[in-house]
Amino acid sequence: MPKNANISKVLIQIHSKICSERLKYTLNYVFKWRMGIDFSIVSDAAQIDHSQTVIDYNVESNGFGIHIIPDGLLFKTGTEHIVSEKTKFNLNPIEQSKSQYSDIFSSIFYHLSRYEEYNSPKDKLSRFSYKSSCLYVNKCIERPLLDEWIGDLKNYLIQFYDFQAQNYKIENYTTQASIDIDSVFSYKGRNFVRTIGAFSKDILKLNFKEVFKRFKVLANLEIDPNDNFDLQKNILGQKPAWYFVQVGEYGRLDKNISPDNKEFQNILKTINNAGHQIGLHPSFDSNSNAATINTEKSKLESIIGKQIKHSRQHYLKFELPNTYQTLIDIGIEHEYSMGYSEIAGFRAATAVPFYWYNLNSEESTKLLIHPFVVMDVAYKNFQKMTVEETITSSAVLKDICRQLNLPFVFVFHNESLSNHRGWANWEKVFSFWNHE
Numbered sequence: 001m002p003k004n005a006n007i008s009k010v011l012i013q014i015h016s017k018i019c020s021e022r023l024k025y026t027l028n029y030v031f032k033w034r035m036g037i038d039f040s041i042v043s044d045a046a047q048i049d050h051s052q053t054v055i056d057y058n059v060e061s062n063g064f065g066i067h068i069i070p071d072g073l074l075f076k077t078g079t080e081h082i083v084s085e086k087t088k089f090n091l092n093p094i095e096q097s098k099s100q101y102s103d104i105f106s107s108i109f110y111h112l113s114r115y116e117e118y119n120s121p122k123d124k125l126s127r128f129s130y131k132s133s134c135l136y137v138n139k140c141i142e143r144p145l146l147d148e149w150i151g152d153l154k155n156y157l158i159q160f161y162d163f164q165a166q167n168y169k170i171e172n173y174t175t176q177a178s179i180d181i182d183s184v185f186s187y188k189g190r191n192f193v194r195t196i197g198a199f200s201k202d203i204l205k206l207n208f209k210e211v212f213k214r215f216k217v218l219a220n221l222e223i224d225p226n227d228n229f230d231l232q233k234n235i236l237g238q239k240p241a242w243y244f245v246q247v248g249e250y251g252r253l254d255k256n257i258s259p260d261n262k263e264f265q266n267i268l269k270t271i272n273n274a275g276h277q278i279g280l281h282p283s284f285d286s287n288s289n290a291a292t293i294n295t296e297k298s299k300l301e302s303i304i305g306k307q308i309k310h311s312r313q314h315y316l317k318f319e320l321p322n323t324y325q326t327l328i329d330i331g332i333e334h335e336y337s338m339g340y341s342e343i344a345g346f347r348a349a350t351a352v353p354f355y356w357y358n359l360n361s362e363e364s365t366k367l368l369i370h371p372f373v374v375m376d377v378a379y380k381n382f383q384k385m386t387v388e389e390t391i392t393s394s395a396v397l398k399d400i401c402r403q404l405n406l407p408f409v410f411v412f413h414n415e416s417l418s419n420h421r422g423w424a425n426w427e428k429v430f431s432f433w434n435h436e
Contacts, residue, residue: 011037011038011039011040011052011053012031012037012038012039012040012052012053012054012055013039013040013041013042013048013049013052013053013054013055013065014027014039014040014041014042014054014055014057015042015043015045015048015054015055015056015057015058015062015065016041016042016043016057016058016070017043017058018043018075019041019043020074020075021362021363021364022073022074022075022076022109022113022357022362023041023057023074023075023105024041024364025109025355025357025364026074026105026106026108026109026112027039027041027105028364029108029112029354029355030105030108030150030153033354034150034169034171034352035150035154035167035168035169036167036168036169037167037168037169045062048064050064053065053066053157053161053163054066055068056068057070057105058070061099061100066094066101067099067100067101068100068101068102068103068104068105069100069101069102069103070103070105070106071084071086071087071102071103071106072106073087073103073106073109073110074103074105074106074109077362078359078360079115079118079119079359083106083110083115083116086102087102087103087106087107087110088107088110088111088134088138089107089134089138089140089145090102090103090104090107090145090149094152094153094156095156104149104153107145107146107149108146108149108150109357111145111146111348111349111350112146112348112350112354112357113357113359114320114348115359116132116133116134117320118320118321118359120132125315125317126317126319127315127316127317127318127319130340130342130343130347133347135345135346135347135349136343136345140349141343141345141346141347142344142345142346142396142397142400143346143349143400144346144349144350144351144400144401144404144406145346145349146346146348146349146350147349147350147351147352147404147406148404151404154168171352171405171406172405173401173402173404173405173406173407173408173436174407174408174436175239175398175407175408175409175410175433175434175435175436176241176242176407176408176409176410177236177239177241177242177410177412177430177433177434178241178242178243178244178312178336178372178409178410178411178412179232179241179242179243179244179411179412179413179414180243180244180246180281180312180314180411180412180413180414181243181244181245181246181256181281181413181414182246182255182256182281182314182413182415183226183246183255183256183257183414183415184226184227184256184257184264184267184414185224185226185227185257185263185264186214186217186224186225186226186415186418186420186421187213187214187217187218187224188217188218188224188227188257188263189257189258189261189263189264190257194250195214195218198214199211199214202214213225213420225415225418225419225420225421226414226415226418226420227267227414228414228417228418229267229270229271229414231417231427232414232417232430233274235427235430235431235434236434239434240275240276240277241276241277242276242277242279242310242336243271243276243277243278243279244278244279244280244281244310244311244312244336245268245278245279245280245281245300246281246282246283246314247259247280247281247296247299247300247303248282248283248285248286248292248296248314249283251283251284251285252284252285253284253285253314253315254283254284254285254314259299259300259303265303268300268303268304269303269304272304272305272306277310278300278304278306278308278310279308279309279310279311279312279334279336280293280296280297280300280308280310280311280312280332281311281312281313281314282296282311282313282314283296283314284314284315284317287313287317287318287319287323288319288322288323288326289326290326290329290330293326293327293330294330297330297331297332307331308331308332309331309332309333309334310332310333310334310335310336311327311332311334311335311336312335312336312337313337315341316337316339316340316341318337320359321358321359321360321361324356324358324365324367325358327367328365328366328367332367333366333367333368334367334368334370335356335367335368335369335370336370336372338369338370338371338372339371339372339373339374339375339411340375340378341375341377341378341382342378342382342383343378343382343383344373344374344375344378344379344393344394344397345373345397346371346373347371348369348371350371350406351371351373351401351404351406351407351408351409352371352406352407353368353369353370353371354368354369355367355368355369356368356369370409371409372409372410372411373397373401373408373409373410374394374397374408374410374411374433375410375411375412376410376411376412376413376416376426376429376430377413377416379393379394379429380416380422380423380426387425387426387428387429390429391428391429391432394429394432394433395432398433408433410433410434412430412433416430417430
């Protein structure tokens with residue numbers, strides 16, 4: 001729970017004969033985190049205060065309260081339990097005409113815990129593939145089902161149980177820019193071997209436009225295309241952004257320049273001094289290597305003079321539970337990889353942050369997961385959309401977040417604002433996504 005959360009005194013009692021860690025985690029999320037109201041779990045029916053709203057969370061009804069039938073997921077351990085399609089897609093909202101309801105709590109836990117990502121097939125980069133997602137397979141990836149369910153439950157309590165809108169925590173629609181710096185410069189800052197190699201490669205491909213562009217930048221006749229941080233500042237205005245910076249060793253998929261480069265350091269200090277949040281973008285090959293990630297974290301901390309508590313995985317490569325546990329072990333408190341680079345949508349069926357639940361240790365952790373909704377490369381590189389098509393398509397998701405009072409978090413790269421290498425005019429998308 002956030003430290004400044006104001007919990008309403010309105011009390012909901014959950015009657016459950018079993019009180020598991022999964023159940024407590026889910027109820028904390030639904031009632032305290034999302035609704036801002038208090039609850040208690042009562043195992044003995046004789047101890048129930050019937051002047052309060054009661055949810056009867058048992059297979060057999062006790063003849064009082066809102067009867068929700070548990071499907072068993074919250075009373076299991078591990079990841080071997082087969083989850084029904086009904087639990088994955090609890091599409092029937094709670095309504096007064098029913099006498100009993102399917103297990104909305106297990107549905108919420110299933111998606112928050114990322115149950116389907118454990119022991120799942122991986123893509124060519126060893127990541128959980130969106131094609132394996134039950135939401136994608138069933139054409140629900142662009143619906144924040146979990147947020148819809150919580151909204152249904154809120155409205156149900158207002159309509160039939162004398163709750164008032166002011167009983168609930170107020171949630172607001174916002175837009176939030178998050179920017180990955182995979183390569184701070186297109187041409188500058190490379191050592192002699194990398195620079196000569198790049199020139200040679202372009203000459204062999206007869207790509208003379210690239211040769212001349214590189215020459216002009218290195219001769220200080222033009223600004224490096226990736227150095228568009230003034231443009232970012234102008235579009236962002238007074239809104240703070242989240243920046244994630246790659247400072248690892250050069251590798252197959254890690255192409256940034258050395259963090260010892262003074263121009264690179266000055267850019268990071270300027271971003272930090274402007275009030276933006278700076279987080280780590282661990283190198284692709286580090287993944288769950290605590291020593292490597294910690295070294296990169298220390299490098300970034302020494303540059304900006306501030307502890308790093310925020311992180312997003314390069315190429316969104318993470319494996320549960322190892323990567324998240326590694327991040328916790330080195331002091332990361334906020335993680336931002338919950339989304340897809342190939343398609344837009346709601347990977348965990350929600351746009352709202354949630355604490356990670358470790359299914360291996362069966363415990364709630366203090367690692368706060370921040371989902372994102374859209375990423376630039378998903379539209380351009382994978383969906384092959386134009387700037388105009390991207391704005392039209394993403395506007396639907398923005399409107400969903402606006403209607404449900406959800407954060408619209410988006411991911412951009414400084415390369416995508418370069419007007420270079422196929423990214424012409426993509427600042428229009430950045431501006432549209434940033435504008436509330």
